Amino acid sequence: MLTTFDMDALRTVVVGTDLGSFARAAVQLGRSQSAVSMHLKKLEQQTGTVLFRRSGRGLVPTEAGDAFIAYARRIIALNDEAALSMGVAATTASVRLGVPQDFFDDVMPATLSAFSNEYDAVHVDIRAGENHSLAEDVRTGRLDAAIAFFGAGSPAEGETLCRLPMRWLSTADTLATLRSEPVPLVLFNHPCLFRQAALAALDKSRTRWRPALTTPSLPAVWSALRSGLGIAVRTDHARPEDIVSAGRECGLPELPAIELRLLRRPDIAPVADRLADILRQETLERVTAGSDRQQPDALCAASAHARHA
DSSP states (O other): OOOOOOHHHHHHHHHHHHHTOHHHHHHHHTOOHHHHHHHHHHHHHHHTSOOEEEETTEEEEOHHHHHHHHHHHHHHHHHHHHHHHHTOOSSOEEEEEEOOGGGTTTHHHHHHHHHHHHOSSEEEEEEOOOHHHHHHHHHTTSOSEEEEEEETTOOOOSEEEEEEEOEEEEOHHHHHTOOSSSEEEEEEOSSOHHHHHHHHHHHHTTOOEEEEEEESOHHHHHHHHHTTOOBEEEOSTTOOTTOEEOOGGGOOOOOOEEEEEEEEOTTOOHHHHHHHHHHHHHHHHHHHHHTTOOOOTTTTHHHHHHHTO
16 A cells, blocks of 8 residues: 655644744644654655755655655645635635845735735745845745746746846935045845846946945845945835936946746646736736836936036
8 A cells, every 4th residue: 555644744844844843833733842753754754765964953854755855745735726726714814925125015915906906815935035035936836826036037937927127226315426446335235136237337337336334124225325334226116205216427337128928837736827927917917007106317417417527
């Protein structure tokens, strides 16, 4: 007879892997550490192979463990979907969504509101992480779907929703008094597509620059710009009203466009697929609504003249 895996044990493996800690998984699942250990031991006995190895103070999947976790995710997703559709879910189904920080204040609330009108018994796990990690999390199954930025012309992955121009951003006062090189930059942590684009453009134009502040937080970028620390690169989406786009007269080099794509895991469950559809619709509506924001092209004519005098 074929082995029947324990659903609770499978859920323990998946949650522990997603959280990067089986101790945290025990807390989230409301189980003791010993119960979690028993789940792992039971699965290894059933599969007849080592699924995890110790690394430092934690456990990481072996090659066999990675393959098994992928199956565990699919089993749990189907189990939860079936329970939800039959109205017998003992626990709520869970879907995991990722978005860049730029879309957390407008796209995400609208998406959750529309989704909750259709599904009222689904737990949604939202991760507003650093952009570079979102695609990898979808590939590995840690996220069901995500929107993420990609460099224009980069290898095809996901569905391209739109292309957005990158902008040099700061306050009007900072741009008007930007009188000399090196250009002070407010940067995201490496790796970051906006950071890479800014440095490449400046280096190509032989414009000297200096790092003024580095952060993984978009709100921290806006705060740094308001404090007059320098200039950042981002799109116009979610740009605060007191932050402006630098005009052509600023003397800063031209920036490329960036693509916004929707990513879905290949074996996405129907309920998560529906959430991804809603995310797509709400993203396009809000990006389109914000695309006609007026760009003040003459904000720093005085600054450009002073810098190149």
